Structures are given as C-alpha cells and as structure tokens.
Amino acid sequence: MSRVEREPRMRLESGDFVFTNPSIVGFRICCRVSLPLENSVEIAITGMDDYEKISVVGRGAHGVCWLCRRKDDVYRQKVIIKTVSLEGLTQEEQNAIMGFVFLFFSRCEVTLLKRLHHPHIIGYYESFKTENAFSIVMQYAEGGTMDKMISEQKGIKFDENTVLNYFTQVAIGLEYMHSKQILHRDLKTQNILLNRKRTIVKLSDFGISKELSTRSLASTIIGTPNYLSPEICEGRAYNQRSDLWALGCVLYELAELKRAFDGENLPSIVMKITKGKHNPISEHWSDDLKLLISSILDVNENKRPFLKEILTCPLILPVCLAINLDLGALPSSPPKKTRQIASSNSSILRTQPVVVKSVGY
Incomplete structure (x- = not known):
C-alpha cells in the first residue's frame, strides 16, 4: 500500500x-x-x-x-x-x-x-x-459488547439495579447525541461497548448506516431487524423517537436476556413490531421497570417519553445522579415541562417538577 x-x-x-x-x-x-x-x-x-x-x-x-x-x-x-x-x-x-x-x-x-x-x-x-x-x-473497549455480556449470563438475570445502571448510561449517551442533533440510527446491544471492568458503557457505530444508499441500508436493516421501530417498518422517516424505540429494546434485552421482538423470519418480526407485541416481561421485575419498558415500546411514537423525561422520572433520576457523581454526566439540559407519560393509575413515569441543574459535557 x-x-x-x-x-x-x-x-x-x-x-x-x-x-x-x-x-x-x-x-x-x-x-x-x-x-x-x-x-x-x-x-x-x-x-x-x-x-x-x-x-x-x-x-x-x-x-x-x-x-x-x-x-x-x-x-x-x-x-x-x-x-x-x-x-x-x-x-x-x-x-x-x-x-x-x-x-x-x-x-x-x-x-x-x-x-x-x-x-x-x-x-x-x-x-x-x-x-x-x-x-x-x-x-478500544476491552469489555466487549453488551450483546456478548448478555450472552455470557447463560440465562441468569442481572439484578434490577444493574439493569437500570446500564440502561441509564446508554440513555445519557443517547440524550447527549440528540442534544447535538445527531441520531444514532443503529442502536442495539452489539453497538454498545464496555470498559474492561464492565462498569462503563459507550455507544458506538452511530450514523454510518445513515450515509449509505437505500440498497446498502436495506442490507443493514435485514441483518438486524429486531430493533426497528414501527414507523420504520411502515416506511416512515427515522427520528429521535425511533432511537427511543431501539433504547426500549435494549432495556428489554438487559432485563430478559433476549430480544423484545423475534420470529422465524423478517415478516413475522415486522408484524410483531408494528402491532407492538413484544415478548412478555417476567414478574421478576418491579412494576416500575415493567411500566418503563412498556412506555418506551409504545407503537404510537408520539406517546413515547422524551429522553429527558426518562432520565428525570422517579425510577431513573437517582441512578442518573449516582452516575453523575462518578462520571460528571447528566442530561444536557433539564426538561422544559413535565407531563404524564404513563397510564393514569401508575406513578413511575408521572414526572414531578424535579429540577436538574444543566451540566455541560
């Protein structure tokens, strides 16, 4: 050369x-x-x-x-x-x-x-x-991919605190990208890397598939259809809420150690995705965590919570603050308003007027 x-x-x-x-x-x-x-x-x-x-x-x-x-x-x-x-x-x-x-x-x-x-x-x-x-x-992330880490569990579930910690780190990284007007477009456990001790996660491989032609992008989608959002399956434009759907799939996978949507072939997977029929969530998890998964994996993209709402909800905010003490990472800015993003009889995502100081990265 x-x-x-x-x-x-x-x-x-x-x-x-x-x-x-x-x-x-x-x-x-x-x-x-x-x-x-x-x-x-x-x-x-x-x-x-x-x-x-x-x-x-x-x-x-x-x-x-x-x-x-x-x-x-x-x-x-x-x-x-x-x-x-x-x-x-x-x-x-x-x-x-x-x-x-x-x-x-x-x-x-x-x-x-x-x-x-x-x-x-x-x-x-x-x-x-x-x-x-x-x-x-x-x-170089010596801890490998999140997908590899999940497979190494051999069916033994993480404790809920571990699931929330990994998920929150991914959400913080994704929120930062969105604050810079960058979409990930290919969020999945194979594209989430870990440090040697597997205590810190890092997003990788974002944006490249966006730059390929329709032919090339189609081959990428066929290779990893499990994280596609309903709107993408229906041929609509990719947006921040599509990244959120993939984030919900990652959270499900951390909890259940398997894909939220699977099937024998691509059409069967797409059908489940468009109907929002993800695999069941076991009773092993708290109602709060189960509700969080269901809220993010809402077929109606307009009903999915914003990342800032997720990071400041009562279940995630304490985890986010603990991560901030270790890494100095918080959402790029506090949510501009609060709103209820879950069912009326639930409190997990009913955001209170929590004020989080904006911290630059």
Missing part, C-alpha cells in the same frame, strides 16, 4: 483539530491526533501502515474491525480500526461515506473532540482513506 507523503508536523493545543491536503485521493481528512491527549497534541498525516495489526475482532457486511497499536505510540495503547471496503460501491455511496467523515472529523468551527467528547460515547481519533477502503481509528 502506498504511503501518503508526510507533511511537517505541528503542535496544537489540546482539543484543536485540523485537516490538510484536501486534494489527496479526493479525501478531505488526512491528519491525526496523537494519544493520549495531554497539554498539546501532535498532528501528522497517517495511514494504515502506521499501525501494527494485532488481530481481527469483527467482520461485517461492509468491512472488518482490527485491534491495532500505533507503531510510534510510546504508551502502547490499543485502538480499534474499522475498515470499510469501497469496492463494489457506487461513486454516490463512496461520496456519502466521505460525507460522514467530513461531518464528524473536519468541522472547523466545532471540532470532533469538542463536539463528541463524552464518557458514554466511544472515542473517535482519526480517519484515512486508501484506494479501495476507508478506515476509522477509535477507542
């Missing part, structure tokens, strides 16, 4: 991000931020040959994920490099992928690190393009 010719290195203050050589192979990003971030960062052109490949950690329809280590990193930190093959894609699809990179990695007025730095969002460090592939370098 041919190397991109290096340019002189520059020193920038922590948090700054630049892009150079917009003419190289039609690619607008060709710079990196050295790790770890300290008082200053080093910017240099980079490529795959700057990394030592350790092992393959995953394969998908569009590429492969490598566990790597940067050759000149004195800290010997491991990173994940997701390589998306451009072979077989139309020029329009390739341009769409490049548009994703430009969106997240090269906004001059709002840099990547300032825009997406959050304890529950996986860190994205740099990106580069070769002739036939595009690669993103991201933070």
Whole structure:
C-alpha cells in the first residue's frame, strides 16, 4: 500500500483539530491526533501502515474491525480500526461515506473532540482513506459488547439495579447525541461497548448506516431487524423517537436476556413490531421497570417519553445522579415541562417538577 507523503508536523493545543491536503485521493481528512491527549497534541498525516495489526475482532457486511497499536505510540495503547471496503460501491455511496467523515472529523468551527467528547460515547481519533477502503481509528473497549455480556449470563438475570445502571448510561449517551442533533440510527446491544471492568458503557457505530444508499441500508436493516421501530417498518422517516424505540429494546434485552421482538423470519418480526407485541416481561421485575419498558415500546411514537423525561422520572433520576457523581454526566439540559407519560393509575413515569441543574459535557 502506498504511503501518503508526510507533511511537517505541528503542535496544537489540546482539543484543536485540523485537516490538510484536501486534494489527496479526493479525501478531505488526512491528519491525526496523537494519544493520549495531554497539554498539546501532535498532528501528522497517517495511514494504515502506521499501525501494527494485532488481530481481527469483527467482520461485517461492509468491512472488518482490527485491534491495532500505533507503531510510534510510546504508551502502547490499543485502538480499534474499522475498515470499510469501497469496492463494489457506487461513486454516490463512496461520496456519502466521505460525507460522514467530513461531518464528524473536519468541522472547523466545532471540532470532533469538542463536539463528541463524552464518557458514554466511544472515542473517535482519526480517519484515512486508501484506494479501495476507508478506515476509522477509535477507542478500544476491552469489555466487549453488551450483546456478548448478555450472552455470557447463560440465562441468569442481572439484578434490577444493574439493569437500570446500564440502561441509564446508554440513555445519557443517547440524550447527549440528540442534544447535538445527531441520531444514532443503529442502536442495539452489539453497538454498545464496555470498559474492561464492565462498569462503563459507550455507544458506538452511530450514523454510518445513515450515509449509505437505500440498497446498502436495506442490507443493514435485514441483518438486524429486531430493533426497528414501527414507523420504520411502515416506511416512515427515522427520528429521535425511533432511537427511543431501539433504547426500549435494549432495556428489554438487559432485563430478559433476549430480544423484545423475534420470529422465524423478517415478516413475522415486522408484524410483531408494528402491532407492538413484544415478548412478555417476567414478574421478576418491579412494576416500575415493567411500566418503563412498556412506555418506551409504545407503537404510537408520539406517546413515547422524551429522553429527558426518562432520565428525570422517579425510577431513573437517582441512578442518573449516582452516575453523575462518578462520571460528571447528566442530561444536557433539564426538561422544559413535565407531563404524564404513563397510564393514569401508575406513578413511575408521572414526572414531578424535579429540577436538574444543566451540566455541560
């Protein structure tokens, strides 16, 4: 693989991000931020040959994920490099992928690190393009995926506090994304990563499927139909409430260790989703938790609670505050109003006038 010719290195203050050589192979990003971030960062052109490949950690329809280590990193930190093959894609699809990179990695007025730095969002460090592939370098989460963690339970349920803690962390990360006007679009347990001790969760793989063509997106949907919202199954537009539906599916899966909606084939799954007939919730859980799941998995998207309402409801708010003490993460702003979002005879999601101080990330 041919190397991109290096340019002189520059020193920038922590948090700054630049892009150079917009003419190289039609690619607008060709710079990196050295790790770890300290008082200053080093910017240099980079490529795959700057990394030592350790092992393959995953394969998908569009590429492969490598566990790597940067050759000149004195800290010997491991990173994940997701390589998306451009072979077989139309020029329009390739341009769409490049548009994703430009969106997240090269906004001059709002840099990547300032825009997406959050304890529950996986860190994205740099990106580069070769002739036939595009690669993103991201933070390595040693604890693996939430999907893997759930499968390792072998049917032994988590306690309710653990379920609520994991769920709340995911909700906080998703609320942060929504506050930045970013939809996840592919929220599922396979795209939720954990640290080595499995105490902190991080959202990953958001937005990429959005940038693919209808043909490519269809193949993604067929691969993971269990988290699709009713409105998507009916061909309507994706919105924040669709992310919420997927969040409800994640909560169900944390509680029951299985998918909320399953079936022998895609049509049977879609039929269950559009009718809101999720698998039953066991009596093992509190009425409050069962009601929370049912409220989020409401077929009527307009009846689903807002994320701010979820994070400030009596069941979740104490968990959210406890997480804040550990990580400094709260909803990006307090809810503007309160409303009842559950049945009239229930109190779990009947939000009280709780005031949560807005904390910046």
